[in-house]
Amino acid sequence: MVSLLSLYLGGGAELLFGSVKEHHVTLPNQSEPWDMKQLLVWIRGNMLKERPELFVQGDTVRPGILVLINDADWELMGELEYELQDKDNVVFISTLHGG
Amino acid sequence: KCVKCKENTTVLIIRAGDAFCRGCFKEYFIHKFRAMLGKNRVIFPGEKVLLAVSGGPASSSMLSQVQEGLSRDAPKKLRFVPGIIYIDEGGASGQSMEERKRAVAQLESVFRATNYHYHIVHLEQVLSLPSSVLEAGSSATGKPPTGSSYKAAVDHLIPTRKNQNQHPDLSVENAQSHLSNLSMQEVQNGVTSPITPEHTQALKRLFASVRTPTAKEDLLHTLRQHLILHTARTQGYTKVMMGDSCSRLAIKLLSNISLGRGASLATDTGFSDPRHGDVVIVRPMRDYSSKEIAYYNRMFDIPSVFIPGLDSKAQDKASIQRLTESFVTKLQTDFPSTVSTIYRTSEKLHTACPPQNTNTQLSAKCLLCVCALDTKLEEFSAYQATLISEQLSQRRGQGHSSGGGQSQGCETGDGGCCSSAKSTVDLKSLLCYSCRLTIKDMTALDALPQYILSEAERRRSQMREEISEFLLDEEEDEAIPRVNGS
Numbered sequence: 001m002v003s004l005l006s007l008y009l010g011g012g013a014e015l016l017f018g019s020v021k022e023h024h025v026t027l028p029n030q031s032e033p034w035d036m037k038q039l040l041v042w043i044r045g046n047m048l049k050e051r052p053e054l055f056v057q058g059d060t061v062r063p064g065i066l067v068l069i070n071d072a073d074w075e076l077m078g079e080l081e082y083e084l085q086d087k088d089n090v091v092f093i094s095t096l097h098g099g
Numbered sequence: 100k101c102v103k104c105k106e107n108t109t110v111l112i113i114r115a116g117d118a119f120c121r122g123c124f125k126e127y128f129i130h131k132f133r134a135m136l137g138k139n140r141v142i143f144p145g146e147k148v149l150l151a152v153s154g155g156p157a158s159s160s161m162l163s164q165v166q167e168g169l170s171r172d173a174p175k176k177l178r179f180v181p182g183i184i185y186i187d188e189g190g191a192s193g194q195s196m197e198e199r200k201r202a203v204a205q206l207e208s209v210f211r212a213t214n215y216h217y218h219i220v221h222l223e224q225v226l227s228l229p230s231s232v233l234e235a236g237s238s239a240t241g242k243p244p245t246g247s248s249y250k251a252a253v254d255h256l257i258p259t260r261k262n263q264n265q266h267p268d269l270s271v272e273n274a275q276s277h278l279s280n281l282s283m284q285e286v287q288n289g290v291t292s293p294i295t296p297e298h299t300q301a302l303k304r305l306f307a308s309v310r311t312p313t314a315k316e317d318l319l320h321t322l323r324q325h326l327i328l329h330t331a332r333t334q335g336y337t338k339v340m341m342g343d344s345c346s347r348l349a350i351k352l353l354s355n356i357s358l359g360r361g362a363s364l365a366t367d368t369g370f371s372d373p374r375h376g377d378v379v380i381v382r383p384m385r386d387y388s389s390k391e392i393a394y395y396n397r398m399f400d401i402p403s404v405f406i407p408g409l410d411s412k413a414q415d416k417a418s419i420q421r422l423t424e425s426f427v428t429k430l431q432t433d434f435p436s437t438v439s440t441i442y443r444t445s446e447k448l449h450t451a452c453p454p455q456n457t458n459t460q461l462s463a464k465c466l467l468c469v470c471a472l473d474t475k476l477e478e479f480s481a482y483q484a485t486l487i488s489e490q491l492s493q494r495r496g497q498g499h500s501s502g503g504g505q506s507q508g509c510e511t512g513d514g515g516c517c518s519s520a521k522s523t524v525d526l527k528s529l530l531c532y533s534c535r536l537t538i539k540d541m542t543a544l545d546a547l548p549q550y551i552l553s554e555a556e557r558r559r560s561q562m563r564e565e566i567s568e569f570l571l572d573e574e575e576d577e578a579i580p581r582v583n584g585s
Contacts, residue, residue, distance in 0.1 A: 054412060066390055066394065095393050
């Protein structure tokens with residue numbers, strides 16, 4: 001199931017992605033649906049240009065980065081366990097001073 | 100599902116588990132701002148208030164809340180005259196002129212849309228500030244404004260049958276429209292003198308002479324405050340609104356303790372900061388967590404411009420401020436009430452009312468941060484303990500540079516002291532404990548802006564004069580003390 005996602009980065013997080021705020025990505029096909037955990041791994045491997053520790057820490061995002069899925073707090077959607085649907089919109093906003 | 104209206108679907112969890120729907124969240128957000136201003140009655144109708152906007156989410160949100168509050172037609176709308184100031188710090192953080200111009204242009208388009216008068220100030224302008232900026236002005240009213248005078252001022256403006264003829268509303272509206280006309284015509288008013296590459300170089304040299312990122316951030320913060328204060332004074336603003344959010348202030352509280360600013364915690368993190376006397380700094384966003392602000396900005400399209408600063412992409416351990424931020428933020432993810440607990444604690448700190456006559460105490464204020472000097476050497480104080488251990492840990496034979504700042508030894512101008520050690524020592528006596536630590540991290544004190552150095556010189560000579568009256572002449576039998584020629 002091909003997932004077309006739109007990603008948006010704000011609050012300084014875009015600095016780690018070459019200062020590009022909007023990204024449209026197509027995730028590679030796989031049998032199980034993609035969840036947020038796998039998405040983060042994928043982003044770390046394929047999109048992050050530098051300093052991965054400023055975006056991802058361990059399994060999850062660095063504390064201080066707000067994640068919205070379809071304009072809703074990801075805490076309401078199950079955080080890392082949320083299964084991505086086609087055409088979802090994921091937003092990462094850094095609330096930290098240093099971006 | 101929403102805790103407030105109980106019917107709509109929730110979109111956001113704030114605090115420790117309250118889920119709000121979109122509409123209720125918006126109301127809650129807007130209400131908090133007005134409640135914060137209403138609870139602390141320090142902004143009087145008709146006052147000129149300077150909004151310090153850095154482009155970041157909190158200050159952009161503050162700007163939009165001010166617009167929201169001023170635009171209502173209800174009789175309880177906010178009534179003050181806003182202006183905006185933006186400080187371009189690209190010179191210190193190493194941005195190119197191109198990047199800086201781009202950022203300024205982006206922000207200018209945001210400011211123009213508000214129709215408020217705005218000022219774009221470059222950090223390089225700190226090099227040409229007058230030394231009067233470091234003096235605490237007297238407050239506009241003799242004693243702190245009481246609740247009843249505030250209420251009277253506001254009642255005056257609510258249109259009633261009696262007040263209709265006076266139309267005090269009109270004066271506020273006239274002022275506002277007059278100002279907006281000004282901003283249309285002389286939009287570049289805030290950009291005073293164009294900055295030259297030499298200025299930028301001098302600024303870079305200043306920041307390069309500071310060794311640690313902690314001290315750099317502290318110095319940057321101090322210079323920023325001076326610039327804002329100067330703009331407020333010259334343009335007639337009596338209040339300054341800063342966009343510090345709850346999370347930011349919690350981090351600031353803890354890192355200030357680590358920086359040695361414990362004595363001024365209340366003024367640094369409280370709602371109102373009266374240290375400058377004539378201009379009061381208020382922090383209306385102090386009840387909003389970063390999450391709420393970020394979410395609101397995203398949902399309701401509040402424009403904000405991210406400008407990389409000195410500390411962007413810095414490591415967690417780079418400076419005290421960074422470390423504290425990482426500590427608090429990490430703790431917050433596992434214990435969502437961390438920030439609010441720190442906030443509640445800080446609310447309990449109150450600024451003591453300043454003594455009746457603040458003008459006489461000029462020399463008792465720190466040169467840089469204008470807080471009360473907390474370094475009187477009392478017996479058994481913690482400060483004395485640090486001094487003693489400092490002296491003990493320095494090698495013997497460094498007689499000149501050790502010890503406190505009593506300038507009497509050096510005032511006869513003997514060439515024995517090396518000049519930088521002498522000026523470090525002399526400057527230290529005018530600073531509070533944490534500003535001393537910042538200065539200690541600087542390798543070249545002469546890179547400091549001229550206004551700081553000349554104000555330091557002025558205070559030193561003032562101190563000398565005050566002391567010299569009491570100095571007895573050499574001859575013991577001379578009963579009348581003569582003024583020592585210095």
